[in-house]
Amino acid sequence: MAKGTKTGGRIKGTPNKRTQEIQSILAEKPDGEMPKDFLLRMMRDKAQDHRLRVQCAQAVAPYCHSKMPQITEMSGKDGGPIETKDVSVRDAARSVMELLREAQEGAPR
Numbered sequence: 001m002a003k004g005t006k007t008g009g010r011i012k013g014t015p016n017k018r019t020q021e022i023q024s025i026l027a028e029k030p031d032g033e034m035p036k037d038f039l040l041r042m043m044r045d046k047a048q049d050h051r052l053r054v055q056c057a058q059a060v061a062p063y064c065h066s067k068m069p070q071i072t073e074m075s076g077k078d079g080g081p082i083e084t085k086d087v088s089v090r091d092a093a094r095s096v097m098e099l100l101r102e103a104q105e106g107a108p109r
Contacts, residue, residue, distance in 0.1 A: 021052070036063050 010016075015023065025042065033041075039060035043053050076082040087095075 021049075025052075036060055040064075 025048075039056045042048055043056040043060065045053070074082065
């Protein structure tokens with residue numbers, strides 16, 4: 001292999017199969033269609049390749065659905081600190097058994 005020079009492979013700028021597929025689909029796009037509408041149409045078209053439909057869905061999602069807000073702060077009651085309580089394994093087991101017993105007694109038979 002020669003250093004610093006390309007000796008084989010695809011000629012620079014030659015589109016791959018995926019790019020050719022996308023370009024051919026774009027060429028069929030009706031005039032005046034907005035990109036969002038185009039992506040939604042392609043996503044819903046069951047005749048298209050599944051991978052292409054998923055890519056369209058990923059590309060158009062931010063324009064159709066808002067992101068969930070991230071929780072940046074957690075606090076306890078009335079904005080105070082979160083209260084914790086140290087519990088022994090034995091006390092935790094008793095609490096679980098008590099909850100199970102209550103659930104079993106309240107369950108319909």
